Amino acid sequence: MLVEQIGETIRNRRKELKITQPHLAELAGVSINTLYKLERGQGNPSLDVLNKLAEVLGMELKLQIKGKL
Amino acid sequence: MLVEQIGETIRNRRKELKITQPHLAELAGVSINTLYKLERGQGNPSLDVLNKLAEVLGMELKLQIKGKL
DNA sequence: AACAATATCACATTATAATGTGATTATAGT
């Protein structure tokens, strides 16, 4: 999963939950800049940042055999 | 998914495919040190590193709603 | 046992993710 798709996924989920970038950033304990860049598909986020955001969004990161649904 | 689980998953998959750390590191284009630490559950790997390794291992990273199988 | 390949680890360096600040633009609400 590329950073562009992850950014889009996070943005979509955030909008579903009706929370703002500043709010999500605070809840997850990451900087607003980091979140902003990630949603834009920029940069190369760390596992820690992805996990923190996923947690707040009720999501999870998975590493699995390709093709598995 | 925590770095410990990811490390274990990668190590298990690598053994299934019967390739060594040096070989996987080279195929994926990451340093042997990075792979070694990751498999040990140390550090905080970047999305890029995880994607490169997943690709070689025939795996993929997914971000999805919690609980989805 | 000896040898070769693999894995582990410490340490220093380099590259860059993450952050902080401030400014600008967009959006929404009154």
Next chain:
DNA sequence: ACTATAATCACATTATAATGTGATATTGTT
């Protein structure tokens, strides 16, 4: 139109991931 909040962006700083090197185990093979 005005105001407040949110989002975008540039730039500098700090923290740390990724790498490189070399040394020491560990494991497997003959």
